[in-house]
Amino acid sequence: MKKTLHVLIIGHSEEEAALLGEELGRGGYDIFLERVYSSSTMIEALSRHSWDVVLSEYKLPRFSVLAALELLRKNAPATPLIVVSEERDDEALVAAIKAGARDFILKQRLERLLPAVKAALAEKKAPAPGIDGGHFETRLKLALEVNNSGLWDWNVETGEIHFSSQWEAMLGFREGEFTPNLHTWEALLHPEDKTAVNHALNEHLEGRTPYYETEHRLKSRKGEWIWVQNRGRVVERDEEGRALRVIGTYTDISSRKRAEASLRLKTAEFETIFNAIPEAVVFSNNKREITLANPAFCALFEYPPDELEGKSEEIFYTDPKDFRNAANSGPEANGKEAIPAREILFKKRTGRTLTGEKLETPVQDAQGNRIGFLSIIRDVSARRKNGDVPKVQETNYRRLFEEDLTGNFIISPQGAILTCNPSFARIFGFASVDEAMKGNFFDLNPDPRFKASFLELLRKEKKLESHELELQRRDGKTVYVVQNVIGEFGENGDLQSIRGYVFDDTRRREIESQFVQSQKMESLGTLAGSIAHDFNNLLSVISANSEILLMKMNSEDPLRKAAEQIKQTSRQAAILTHQILTFSRKQVVQPRVIDLNEVVENVAKILLRLIGKDIEMHTILNPDLGKVKIDPVQIEQIIINLAVNARDAMAGGGKLTIGTNNVTVDKEMAGKHIDAQAGLYVLLAVSDTGTGMDSETLKHIFEPFFTTKKKGKGTGLGLSTVYGIVKQNKGFIDVYSEPGKGSIFKIYLPRQAEGQ
Template sequence: MSDDKGSPTILLVNDLPDQLEVTAFLLKREGYRVIGALNGEEAFHLAQFDPPDLIVSDVAMPVMDGIELCRRIRATSHLAPTPIILLSAIRKDVPSMVEALQVGADDYVEAPYDPRFLLAKVRLLVEKNRAEKALQASRERYKSLFEYNPDAVYSFDLEGRFVEVNPACHKLSGYTREELIGSSFTTLIVPEELPQTVQRFRQAAEGEPQNYETAIYHKDGRRIELNVTNMPIIVDGQIVGVFGIAKDLTEQKRVQRALRESEARYRLLFESNPLPMWVYDLETLAFLDVNEAAIRHYGYSREEFLSMTIQDIRPREDLSTLMNRVKHIADSDQRYHRSGVWRHRKKDGTIIEVEIISHILELNGRRSKLVLANDVTEKRRAEEALRRQALVFDTIYDGVIVTDLQGRITDWNPAAERIFGYAKAEVLGQDSSLLYSAEISEQIDAEIRETVLTEGRWEGEIAFKRKDGTTGTADSIFVLQRDGQGNPLSIVGVNRDITPRKQLEDQLRQAQKMEAVGRLAGGVAHDFNNLLTAIIGYADLALRRVREDESLRRQIAEIKKSAERAANLTRQLLAFSRKQIIQPKPLNLNEVVEDMGKMLQRLLTENIELRLELYPDLWPTKVDPSQIEQVIVNLAVNARDAMPNGGLLTIRTANIETEESLLRHHPFIAPGKYVLLEVADTGCGMDEEVQRHIFEPFFTTKEPGKGTGLGLSTVYGIVKQSGGYVTVHSRPGEGAIFRIYLPQVIAEAASHRKRQSSTPAPQGYGNETILLVEDEESVRRMARATLEEFGYVVLEASNPRQALRICREHRGTIDLMLTDIVMPQMSGHELSLQAKALRPRMRILFTSGYMDDENLRRDLLSEDKPFLEKPFAPDALVRKVRETLDAPRPA
C-alpha cells in the first residue's frame, strides 16, 4: 500500500539477506517504499497487515517458497489483486515458470538479470496496478451514482429506446428493468406532454442539453410529474445516445396545489371571518392587511389601518409590555401563539379587552404575523360577575342549597357542609329530604315547595337533621330561580344555622324561670328557716325538761323530727335557688366517688351493677364536698328509679377541654378546661319534652308520693352555684347520661378523707358574754334561752343599730357577737365590720338560712368566717359558740 507521501509499497522476499539488501537498495533509490521478508510465510503475514502495491519474491526459499506465497496471496480476497513478480536463480526452469504462471504470478524473471530490466518490470506492473485501481474506483463511483441515485437515471439510443436504467427508474415508473430496456420512452409519456417531450429529446440528440417538465403514466395508471434533464452521449466525437436524469415532482406539485388552495381558503376565511383579523410586519409592526370585521369593529378604514402600526391600537401604558412580547415572539422558533388577553383602543377611544391568537408566516418575503382578535370585554365582565358570585357562594356564612324542581340537590356550598355535616360529593343528586325529619320533609313538599313554585319565595324557621343524627334549627329563605325565558329552573335555599341562638334563648328562658322560682323558693326557705329554727330549738329544750312523761316526749320528738324533715326540704330549695352559703375547697372528685362507693352500693338495689371509671390524673376542682356528695346521691337515686328491673350505673370522671362540637351543641358552656363527672344509666330514658323540664323544682315523672321533684333541681342549683354546667342526653328506652362540667382549678386538692379528731368535741358550757343579734323574735328568744341554760351571759338586740348601741354603751367585755346575716337596716356582715371597729377583740359568729346577696356570700366564704346554718338545734348552737370562742385568734 502506498505510504503517506504516495510512494508505492513493494514487498521484497528473499532468503539471502545480501541479495535482499541489494535489491531493496535499488528499489528505494527509485522512490519505492520497501518491506523485506526472508521467507514466504513471513511475507504473507506482513502483506495481511500492510497490503503492498507489488510483491517481488524469490521462488526457492525455506519454510514457504514463492510458488506457495503466490497461491496464498491469490486465495486471500483483499490481497488477490496484488501483482506478483517471481525471481528464479535457475536458468530455463520451465516447470517452475509454468507453475508460477498457473498459480497467478504476473511475471517471471530468471537469473541472471539486469537490474534495469527488473526495475522496468516493477515500474510497468506498479503503474498498471494503479491504473486498474483507478479504473475500478471510477467504475464503483459510477455504479454508486447510477445504482443508488434516488432520481431515475437512464440512457437512450438515438431512436429513443432505453439502453440502461437504474433501480429508481423501476420505482418511478413501476416497470421492471427488463420491461424498460429496448422500449421507447414515448410509451410512458402522457398524451398532452408527448409533442414537447419528443421535441426536447431530438434537441438533446442533436447535442443541445435540455431541462424541462413533463409527465408519465405509472404502470398502475397514476400520473407522475417529472423534471427531466437530457444531454448527449459523445464517444470519439460522435453522438451515440442521450443520457438523462428524471426527478419526481409529483409530491412537490401536490404541495404547490395544496398551498394555492390553502391560500385561497385563507383569503376566503380572512375576508369572511366575523372576528377581526390582520397581518402585520414583525420588523416594522406595520399593518399589511386587515379584514372587513376589523374595519367594522375598530372603526378605522382599510386605508387608515394600512398606514398604522399595531402600536396605534394599544393604550400608551401597554406599549412597553407589547414590545417585550413582540421581541419574544420574533426570537422564538414557535409559529403558533396564544398570547392571552390584551387591551385595545378603538378609533372612538373605547378600551376593549381582546383574546389574541396568532401565527407567524412569510408574506411577500417578509416575516409577518397573522392575528385573530376576539373581543372578550363582555365575557370578562360576565366572568368577573360569576367569580364574585362564586366567591360569595363559597365564603358566605349561610348554607346555600340549590335543588332542581323535584328537590334533588344540584349544588351545595362549604357553609352547608359545616351546618349539615355532609360533604358536597355525598349529597349531589340526593333528595333534600335527607336533611329533614320525616314530618318536616312532608311539610316541605306540601307547603314550602308549593309556595315557592306558586309565589316564588318562602321564608321561616325549619328544624333540620345533621349527618350525625343531631338536630338543629335554621332560619331559611327559599327562592325560585328562573332561566332567561322566565321558566322555573331551580330552587335556591339560604339557611342560617340559628341552633346556638335558639339554645341560648331556651337557656335564657329556662334560667329566667329558674331564677324566678329560685327567688320564690329562697324567700320561702328564709322564712321557713326562722320558723323551723324556733320549732327545732324549743322542741329540743322541751325534751331536756320533760323527763318523766314518755308519751309527751315522743310527741315532742315527733315535732322535732317533722321540723328537721322540713329543714331538709328548705335546704334543697336553697340549693336549687343557689342562695346557700357553701364552703367550697379544691378536691379530687375521684376521692369523693371512691369514698361514697359502699354507701352508693347500699343505696342501689341488688340487681343494679355499679361501675366506676375514674381518670387517674384527674385535675382538681373547687366545690363544697357535702354538696357534691348530694349531687352524686341525687343522680344515683334518679338512675336507680329509672332501672326498676336492674341495669348498669356508670360513674365516670375525666379531664375535658372544650371542643367545637361540644360548644356547638351546648353554646352556654364557656370555653375552658373542666373536670367531668358523668353518671350514666341503662334505664328507661326520657323524651325531649321531659328533658326540657327535668331540672325544674317539683317536676317529677314519678307517681304521687314517690318523690318531691327536688332531686335534679337540687343538682342543677349546686352545680350552677359551683360555677359549673350540667347537661343531659337521653332517648326513650336508651338510658340517660348526666354530664357535670366543673371548672379546673390550679391548686392542690385537699383530701376528702375523714380524719379522727385527737381532742374531744367541745361540750358547749361557758360563762362568756354573748351579744345575740336576731330580728326574728322567736329565734332570738330560743337562742337566748339555750345560751343562758349553758351558762352564758346574753345581751339581746333585735336589729343592727341596737346591737351597735350595746357595743358602744356596755361597760363589760363582749366575747362574741352571734348575728344573723339577713336583717333590715344593714346586713350582719356590715354590722360585724362596724362592731369590730368598736370592739376589735370581739369574736363574730354568723348565722343564716338564706343569703340573697351574691357578693356578700362570696366575701364570707373567701374570709372563712365562722358560720352556723339555720335551722339549727340547741346542741349545734352551743357547740359552734364554744368552738368559735376557743379557736385561736388569727396571727
C-alpha cells in the first residue's frame, strides 16, 4: 500500500502545485496537496493537520518565505520547508537557508525535488550529523554546490580574499596554487571587463547600490576565458561608513553564455531564411494565436508585422465554421501529422477576400509534445472564377460585419451614415443602428473646421491608418477613437464614399492621463519633501532662538512683541512643513488596525464647533464596518481637511454628510486608478451641498499650493495632505463634483482581513 505524503504548498499556482505533486508522485507516494497564500491561512492549515513537508515560492505576494519559516518554527518546528523558485538568486538562497529552509530548488531543475524531499524526511526522523537545523553553514554549502555556486569572503583592508574550493576547481587551479588576494584576482580579469567590474564594485563599496553584481570573464589555468556571475554585499563597515568586509557568491555561467551565443547565431540564420521565403508562412501556438509571421504573409493579408503577434487566426477566416473546423475538430486538431492542403476563403485586413490554399503541419518540442502549428498559405484567387465563390460568403461577411467589436461604417462625402454596425452605434451612444444612420458623421465633432480638414487629408492620403480623433457621443461626452478609413474614388478622382472602422481608445487615454498625473504628483512630493526637511531645520533654529530671546526679555522690553511674533510665525510655518511632509509621505506615522467609525464619531464633536451653526452635519455609519490599518491621527487630518473645504464651499449654509461602508472594488474600477488593486475596501465618503467644481479645477485639486480661495484664506495644502495620506496607506480617491451641485470625496482604504 502506498504511503500518503502530505504536502503544504505556499504561493504556487494551481498548475504549478499539480506539477510539483506529479514530480513527488514518482517516488511511489499518494500525494495529498493543500495550497495557502497568507499567514492566516497557513496558521489555520498547520493547526488542523500534520504535514510531512512544506514547499514554498521565495517571492510571495502576501507575505514572505522568511515569515513562513518563522510560523513553521512556532507551530510545527519539525516540518521541513523547501523553497522552489523560478529564478536563481544567491542572496535569496543564503537568506532562506539561514532562516531554516532545508533546500533551495530551481523550477527548471525539478528532478532534484524528490531526492531533496526524501532527504528532508529522513533528516526529520533521525537528523544526520552536520545537516540538522542548527548547521546553517553545512546546509548552505550543500545548496550552493548543487546550484553550481561558491562563496568568497574579502577583507577590504588587507586585500585578502578567501575562496571556497569550487572557485579553484572552476578555474583549474590546484589547491594552494592560487594566492587569494585582490591583485591576483584582478590579474585574471578580462581586460574588456575590468572597467565595468571596478565601477560596479566601487559603486557598492561607496554605498550607492544595495549589492554588487556583474557578469565577467576570468582566465583559467589553461588560459581559457570562463564566464562567471559574481554577486556580493558589504557585511561590515567602520564608524565612518567605509567597507571592511564583503561576502558574495559566484557561479560558472559559461554554458549559458555559449548557449546564448549559439542561439543568437541560429536565430539570425533562421530569420534570414524565414524572411526570404516567397510564400506566406505563419507560426501559431496551440490556442491558434499567432507567434510569428513572415513578410510575405503580412503583405498577403495587408497587416503591419507588429499588429499580428498574439492575434487569433480567426481574424483571417470569413466563415467562423472554417476556423472551428481547423482548430477543434478531427484528428488533425490533436494529432502530430501534417494536415493536407485545402482551399479556404480568407479575408484581408481591409475586408477584401482571397481564396487561399492552406498547408499546415504541427510543431513539436524536443520531447515530442505539440507546441503549435506552421502554416503555409498560397493565394489561388486567380484560378477562381467569380461564379466559383459560394454566394453564402456574402451572408457570412454580413454576419462578421454585424458582430465585429470595432465600429464599422460607410459614409458619403457629405457625412451621411450609409451603413454601420451595432458597435459603431454603441461607441457613439446611439440607441440602435437605425438611429445612427439618421445622423451625420461630421456632427460627431462640433468643430466647424473638422469636416473640411478631414476630407482634405483623406483626398491627399487616399487612406488614413491609425488616425486618432477626439469626437463626441450623442450625449455630449468626449470619446477618443483610433480609426482606419479608405476613400473610394471615381475614375475622375472625385471622392464617392468613405469606409472604415473606429476603435474606442477612451479607456487607454484615461489611464495614460492618470499615469502622467501620478508621476507629476510623485515628483512634486519628492521635491516638496526635500525642501520641507531643510526648511524644518531652519525653523528649529529660529524657534529656539526666539525662545531664548523671550527668556532674557522682561515684559516691558520694547522688542518683546517682535520676538513673540517671530515665535508665533515659526510655529505656523512648522505646521505648513508638517502638511508638506504629509503630502510627500515622509512624515513619521504609527499605523494600527482601527475602527473607522470610532474616529469619525470623535472628530464629529470637533467639527460641530468648526463648521458653524449654518451647516447641518449628518453621519451615516455602517455598524458592521470592517477594520483598516492606518494612523488614526491621519484619518482625523483627512476628515478635518475635507470638512473645512466643504465649509468654505457653503458660505451661505448647507449640509455636510460623512459616511462609511464596506465595498468591493472590482478589476474594472481598480483599473481606473494607478496602483489600485481589486479587493475589499472600507469607504469613507464626505459630501457637501456647496458651490462644486468644474472639470478644469478637478484636474489640479490635489496639487500642492493649488487653491481657489482668496489670498490669505488658504495654503493650498489641505487636499494635497489628504492625497498623500491615502496614497501612503495604499488607498485611492474618487471625486465627483459639478458647479452648483456640491462635491463628494470617496476615500477607499484596504480592509483588513479578520484576525489580522
